[in-house]
Amino acid sequence: MPAALALLREGRLAVHGRLTDASNAVLYCTVALDGVTAPCVYKPVAGERPLWDFPDGTLAGREAAAYEVSAATGWALVPPTVLRDGPHGPGMVQLWVEPDPDAPELLDLQDPDAPAPGWLPIVRAEIEDGRTALLVHRDDDRLRRLAVLDAVLNNADRKGGHWIPAADGRIYGIDHGVTFNTDGKLRTLLWGWAGQPLTAEAREVLGRLAADLDGPLGGRLAPHLTPAELDAARHRTAALLRTGSHPLPSAQWPSIPWPPL
Template sequence: MSDEKPISLERALEILEHGVVDAEHGAIRWSSNHTFLISVTHQGDTIAAVYKPQRGERPLWDFPDGTLCYRERAAFLTSQALNWELVPPTALRDGPRGLGSMQFFIEHDPEYNYFSFDPSLIPQLMRLALFDVLVNNADRKGGHCIVDSQNHLWGIDHGITFHHAYKLRTVIWDFAGQPIPDAWLADVQTLYDRLQTPNDTFCEAIHQLISASEVKAFIRRMEQLLTTKRYPSPGPGPNYPWPPV
C-alpha cells in the first residue's frame, strides 16, 4: 500500500470504482458479516479498502437478503450529497468474491471511539447523530465512530440502514431534544429537494439502491426533521445497539 503521498477522497473513490484488487490481507474478525481488508490499485496509486461481499452477508429477519452492500453505498452517496464527509468513499462493484461494497480504509486507533472521545469532537458527533436519523441507522455502535489522523470523525458500517420502518438504534443520544443547527437543516432541505427531482443524479442512484418504500420513508424522515427542527428523543422499544461498542 502506497504511503508516499496523501490520497484525496475523490481519488480514493476513483481507485475503488476503477482499480484492480491486487491483494487480500485477510478477514476482519470482529465483523458479523464476511469482511476483508484488501488493496486496490489504479494508475499507480494503491489504497487499502474494506470489502464486504454480498454473498458473505448474514441473513437478517428484518432486512431483505443481499441488500446490505447496497445500503453501504446509499449511505455514502447520502453523506456525499450532503457534503458532510461522514462516510468514507464507498463503491459497489465486483471483487474477488463477487459483488460487494468496497470502502476506503481510514487509518485510526480502534481503541479510540465514541466512549473515549475528546469533547472537541462534539460538533462532529452532532452531525453524525443527525445523519443517523436521516438514514435510519439500526446499528450505530461506539466502535463505528472513528477518528483519522486529522481529527476528522467518520462513521462506518452502514449495512443496516434505510429500513422503511423506524429502526434507529444508536449510542449517540446526547443531543436528544436539542435544536438542529440551521446550516444542517438547509443541507437536509437541499437533499429533500433533490429527491423530488426525478432526473437528479442522487435521486436516480438512491432509487437503484433501496426500495421505493424505503425512499418514501427516507423522505418522511427529512420532512419530520424539517418540521420539528430538533433531534429526536428515544422512543419505546430498543433504542441502543448491542453490543454498544
C-alpha cells in the same frame, strides 16, 4: 473524492485478510489503479448473514447508499464507498480509514448522577460489583452531524466502534448495512442531543438534502433501495425539518445497539 471513487470502482482488488470480529464477511484489501494503491474494506454480498428485518443480499447496497447521502450533505462523514464486483463476487468496497491513536476518547463512564462538562448522557449502565455509571459521549459538533445523518439513514447500529476519529481531524462513520428500513429502527449511542433543536447548519443541510432526494440523489439511491425505502428517507428528512429537533428514542424499538461498543 472523484479520484478515490474511480480507484475503488476500477482498481484491482487484492485480498490480504479477514476482520474476524465482524458478524458478516469483512475483507481487508488493497486496491490499485495507474500506480496508485490504497487500503480498503471489501464486504462481499455472499458473506452477508441473513437478517429477519432486511432483505437478503441488500446490505452492501445500503452501505453504498449511505455514502451517497453523506456526500450529498457535504459533511463527508462516510468514507468513499462503491458497489462493485470483486474476487468473491459483488460487494461493497470502502476506503480504509486508519484511526488516530492520539485522538481523545469520545465515550466514557462517569458518575451516575451527572456528566462532566463537555459530555452528554446516553444511558445508565451496570458495571462490576453491581455498581452503576453513566455512559456518556462528547458534546462534539462532528458527532452531532453524525447523529443527524443517522436520523436520515434510520441507522439501526451506531455502536461506539462504528465511528473512527482519523488523523485528518474528521470523524468517519462506518458499517451502514442496516440502514434505510421503512420502519423506525434508529439505534445509536448518540442520544445526547435527543429532543434538542437542530443547529442552523443542520437545518440548511437537511433543506438541501430534501430537494436532492427528489432529484439527482434520489436517482443515485434508486439502484440500492426500494421505492418505499426511498420514500421513507424523504419522509424522515421532512420530519426533521418540520420538528426542527433531534429525534427522541422510540418506545417501540430498542434505542441502544447491542453490544454498544
